[in-house]
Amino acid sequence: MTNEKLMKGEFSALIAEMTTNEKVALLGGHHMWKTKAIPRLDIPNIVMTDGTYGVRYSIPQIDEDEAGGQDFSAFLSIVNQRADDIQITWGKIKLATCFPNGTSMACSWDLGLARELGEALARECQEFGVHLLLGPGINIRRTPLGGRSYEYYSEDPLISGDFAAAVISGLQDNGVGASLKHFACNNSEMERTTMDSVVEERALREIYLKGFERAVKKANPWTVMSSYNRLNGVQAAENKWLLNDVLRDEWGYEGMVISDWHGIKDRPASVIAGNDLDMPESETRKAELLEAIETGSVDIGLVDRACARVLQLIRLSKLNERRVAAFDRDRHHALARRMAGESIVLMKNEGSLLPIDLSKTRRIAVVGEAAGKPVIQGSGCATTLPTSVDSPIDEIRKLAGEGVQVDWYNGISEVDSESQALQAEAILGIKDADLVVVFVSTEVGYDGEGSDRRTLDIAPGQDELIRTLSRTNRNIAVVVASPDAVVMPWVNHAKSVVEVFFSGQAMGGAIADVLFGKVNPSGKITTTFPKRIEDIPAYLSYPxxxxxxxxxxxxxxxxxxxxTANVEPLFPFGHGLSYTSFAYSDIRTDRDTLADGETLTVSFTIENTGKLAGKEICQVYTAYGTPRLKRPVRELRAFTKVWLEPGERKLVSLTIPADDLKVYDTARKAFVLDDDAVDVQVGASSRDIRLSAGIRTVAPHTRYRKIDWDTQPIFILSNPIARAKFNAFLCRQLAIGEAEADRMLDHCANSFIGVFTTFDRRFRKAFPKEDIAALLVEVNEAMERAV
Incomplete structure (x- = not known):
C-alpha cells in the first residue's frame, strides 16, 4: 500500500525515516524510465518516457524493467537513429499516435488546439501507465539547421512559451505531468553535451529564457528538464544561477528539476545547484553523491530538499492515475489529421492554382517517393511508432474520385543510373496533366537528435527535378516536408508551394484535404525562411x-x-496564404499611455473579403520611437486565429500587459518599461503590416541610465534628477551656491572621463568615498521613484 505520509504530503516526516542510501537512491532514478521505489517505506515508483508529439513507450525498458542507457558512449551512439529504425534503439514499442511535430503544430497558432494535443497525449499516457511525459521542448529555433528544431515551436519566445503552456495544461489537467525542456540554450546538436552556449545577458533574458518563464508562470509544469550544454561556462545541469536564482527565486517555481539523460557531469554540484532527479540511473553518480554527503561537501539539507521535490512528483502522479482510461485510435488519428490541416502552410499560390477544381481537372500527376512513403517526423528520442500512416497518394486518389485520373511517378532515386530513367518517365508522364504535385523533403538522417543539418537544401537532386519538370508543365505545386526552414532556388518554377514540415501520421490525409480545398489552409510559419544560408543571423558564429x-x-x-537589418527573406515570419482573402480596418486602443502594471487592449476589425470560409491568424507587433536601448524594428506581442464566413466581419480585441513591453536593462539587472513612443502594429506577417496606432509607454525613471561613479558628466547633465542631486551635493561639500555648482557641472560637460575623476582633474577636488556612495544611492533611488 502507498505510504500515507506520502499521499498526505508529509514529506519531512517521511524523509526523516529514510536512510542516506535511500535518499541517494531516490534521487538517482531506476534504470531508464522510472523513479526508485523504496519498498521498506511503501514509496512506489513512477514511469516517465519521451514524447513531445507522441508517446514512445519501450516495452522491454518499462514493462520488463530492462536496464539501459547507463553507458554514456553507447547512449550517444544511438540517439540519431532514423525514425523507421526506432525499435533497433528502444526494443519493441507500443503503437501511439504520431501527432504533428513542433515546427508543424505551432504553425496553427491555435492555443486551443495545443491544449487538445496535451489532452490527447494525456489519454495515451494514462492507458500506457505513464505518469510523466518528457516534453514539451521549447528551445528557440535560433538556426534552422538545428537538429532538434523539428521538436520546437518557434524563433519567437512568446509563441514558444504560450504554446508550451497550453500543451502542459492539457496534460496536467488530465493527470499526466509535463517536463518543460531543455533549460536552457540547447539550440544546436553540435557537441551538445559539452558545448558552451555563450549568451550575453540581455539576449538570454529576452529571448532564450523568456519562453520558459511564460510557460512556468502560466502552466506550472510538474518538472523542468535541465539541458546538456554549458551556459556561459557552467554546465546547465549544475548551474545554480539558472536553476535556483532564476527559475525558483525569481520566477517562483516550486516543482522538480530533472536532468536530461546523462546530462549531469558532477552529481554533487548538481544537487547544490538545485537539480533534483538524476536520470537515468547511474551507479557511478550515486556513489559520487553518497561520498559527498558522507564527507560533508553536500549538505544533507539540500539532499532532503531534493527528496521532497521528488516525493511531491510521485504524490501528484499517483493521485492522478486513471488506469481505466483508454484512447480511441481512430479518433486520435482523426484529431491528428485535423491538427495537420490547421498547421499546413500555403506559402505561394500563383494564379490560384490551388485548390484543385474537380470540375476542370481530368488528370493529376503526382511525383516523388514521399507521396507513397511520407516523411512524417524527425529522428531521435521524440520519435513515435505510429498507430497508422496515411499515404498521400492514396488520400489524393480518394478525394479525386473516379472522374479524375491520378498517376504517380517516383521521379528520382538515390542511385544516379536509376534517377535518369525515373526522371524521363516523370517528364513524359506529366506532359498533359492538368496539375503536377511534387512531393519533396529534406535529407532523412539529418533531421533529428544528435546531428544538425549541414545545409538548408532539400534532398540531393530534388531542386533540379522541380526545375526540369517545370520546363514540361508549368502547373506545378510543390509539397515540402522539412524539419525547419529550407531554401527554394526553384521557387519561381513552381506556381504553388505548400510547406507541411513534419505533420505526423495523418499528413497524407491532411495534405489531400488542403489540395482539394476540403480544408482552407490557415497555417502561418513561426520561423523566417531565408533566401540563402548566409542570411541566417547566426551564420558567422554557428556552430x-x-x-x-x-x-x-x-x-x-x-x-x-x-x-531590423532589412534583409529580404524568402518568406517572412508569420507568413501564410489562404484560398480566401481578408481585410483589416478600424484599429483602436483603449488608452493612449501605458504605465507599469497596466494592460493595453488593441481592437480592430477583420473581414473575409473572399468567396470561401476561412481562418486568419492576426498578429500584433510593437515598434519603438526612440528607444534608450537598442531594440528590434518590431516584436510580436499578441496573436489570435479568427474563423470567418464569406463577407463576415468580426471585432477582434487582444490584450498586452505592460510587462510584455519591458526591456532587460543590464545596468539595473531587471526588466524595465522604457519611456518611449510605441507604434502598435497589426499585420498578417512581420512584413505585412496592415494597421497601426500610436501610444506612449510612461516610465520617467527609465529615461536615463543608472548613474555610477565613473559615469561621464554629459549623462548627468542631461538628466534633471541627477543634475539636481549633484548640484546639491557640490553645494554641501564645497559650501558654494547653486549657480556656482551649475557652472562647475557645465564646465565638465565635454569630459570623456568619469564625473568624479573630472572633478579631481579640473578642480582639484576629491570627495570622501562614503559620501560619493551615498550620493549615487540617492540619485538612483530618486530616479526609480520618479513618476
Whole structure:
C-alpha cells in the first residue's frame, strides 16, 4: 500500500525515516524510465518516457524493467537513429499516435488546439501507465539547421512559451505531468553535451529564457528538464544561477528539476545547484553523491530538499492515475489529421492554382517517393511508432474520385543510373496533366537528435527535378516536408508551394484535404525562411569552435534580425496564404499611455473579403520611437486565429500587459518599461503590416541610465534628477551656491572621463568615498521613484 505520509504530503516526516542510501537512491532514478521505489517505506515508483508529439513507450525498458542507457558512449551512439529504425534503439514499442511535430503544430497558432494535443497525449499516457511525459521542448529555433528544431515551436519566445503552456495544461489537467525542456540554450546538436552556449545577458533574458518563464508562470509544469550544454561556462545541469536564482527565486517555481539523460557531469554540484532527479540511473553518480554527503561537501539539507521535490512528483502522479482510461485510435488519428490541416502552410499560390477544381481537372500527376512513403517526423528520442500512416497518394486518389485520373511517378532515386530513367518517365508522364504535385523533403538522417543539418537544401537532386519538370508543365505545386526552414532556388518554377514540415501520421490525409480545398489552409510559419544560408543571423558564429558557441546576434534572433537589418527573406515570419482573402480596418486602443502594471487592449476589425470560409491568424507587433536601448524594428506581442464566413466581419480585441513591453536593462539587472513612443502594429506577417496606432509607454525613471561613479558628466547633465542631486551635493561639500555648482557641472560637460575623476582633474577636488556612495544611492533611488 502507498505510504500515507506520502499521499498526505508529509514529506519531512517521511524523509526523516529514510536512510542516506535511500535518499541517494531516490534521487538517482531506476534504470531508464522510472523513479526508485523504496519498498521498506511503501514509496512506489513512477514511469516517465519521451514524447513531445507522441508517446514512445519501450516495452522491454518499462514493462520488463530492462536496464539501459547507463553507458554514456553507447547512449550517444544511438540517439540519431532514423525514425523507421526506432525499435533497433528502444526494443519493441507500443503503437501511439504520431501527432504533428513542433515546427508543424505551432504553425496553427491555435492555443486551443495545443491544449487538445496535451489532452490527447494525456489519454495515451494514462492507458500506457505513464505518469510523466518528457516534453514539451521549447528551445528557440535560433538556426534552422538545428537538429532538434523539428521538436520546437518557434524563433519567437512568446509563441514558444504560450504554446508550451497550453500543451502542459492539457496534460496536467488530465493527470499526466509535463517536463518543460531543455533549460536552457540547447539550440544546436553540435557537441551538445559539452558545448558552451555563450549568451550575453540581455539576449538570454529576452529571448532564450523568456519562453520558459511564460510557460512556468502560466502552466506550472510538474518538472523542468535541465539541458546538456554549458551556459556561459557552467554546465546547465549544475548551474545554480539558472536553476535556483532564476527559475525558483525569481520566477517562483516550486516543482522538480530533472536532468536530461546523462546530462549531469558532477552529481554533487548538481544537487547544490538545485537539480533534483538524476536520470537515468547511474551507479557511478550515486556513489559520487553518497561520498559527498558522507564527507560533508553536500549538505544533507539540500539532499532532503531534493527528496521532497521528488516525493511531491510521485504524490501528484499517483493521485492522478486513471488506469481505466483508454484512447480511441481512430479518433486520435482523426484529431491528428485535423491538427495537420490547421498547421499546413500555403506559402505561394500563383494564379490560384490551388485548390484543385474537380470540375476542370481530368488528370493529376503526382511525383516523388514521399507521396507513397511520407516523411512524417524527425529522428531521435521524440520519435513515435505510429498507430497508422496515411499515404498521400492514396488520400489524393480518394478525394479525386473516379472522374479524375491520378498517376504517380517516383521521379528520382538515390542511385544516379536509376534517377535518369525515373526522371524521363516523370517528364513524359506529366506532359498533359492538368496539375503536377511534387512531393519533396529534406535529407532523412539529418533531421533529428544528435546531428544538425549541414545545409538548408532539400534532398540531393530534388531542386533540379522541380526545375526540369517545370520546363514540361508549368502547373506545378510543390509539397515540402522539412524539419525547419529550407531554401527554394526553384521557387519561381513552381506556381504553388505548400510547406507541411513534419505533420505526423495523418499528413497524407491532411495534405489531400488542403489540395482539394476540403480544408482552407490557415497555417502561418513561426520561423523566417531565408533566401540563402548566409542570411541566417547566426551564420558567422554557428556552430562555434573550441567548445564555445558565441550567440553573436544577441537579441536579433529570427525575424528580429531580418526586419531590423532589412534583409529580404524568402518568406517572412508569420507568413501564410489562404484560398480566401481578408481585410483589416478600424484599429483602436483603449488608452493612449501605458504605465507599469497596466494592460493595453488593441481592437480592430477583420473581414473575409473572399468567396470561401476561412481562418486568419492576426498578429500584433510593437515598434519603438526612440528607444534608450537598442531594440528590434518590431516584436510580436499578441496573436489570435479568427474563423470567418464569406463577407463576415468580426471585432477582434487582444490584450498586452505592460510587462510584455519591458526591456532587460543590464545596468539595473531587471526588466524595465522604457519611456518611449510605441507604434502598435497589426499585420498578417512581420512584413505585412496592415494597421497601426500610436501610444506612449510612461516610465520617467527609465529615461536615463543608472548613474555610477565613473559615469561621464554629459549623462548627468542631461538628466534633471541627477543634475539636481549633484548640484546639491557640490553645494554641501564645497559650501558654494547653486549657480556656482551649475557652472562647475557645465564646465565638465565635454569630459570623456568619469564625473568624479573630472572633478579631481579640473578642480582639484576629491570627495570622501562614503559620501560619493551615498550620493549615487540617492540619485538612483530618486530616479526609480520618479513618476
Amino acid at each position: 562555434g569552435e573550441n567548445g564555445r558557441h558565441l550567440y553573436s546576434e544577441g537579441i536579433l534572433v529570427g525575424y528580429r534580425w531580418y526586419d
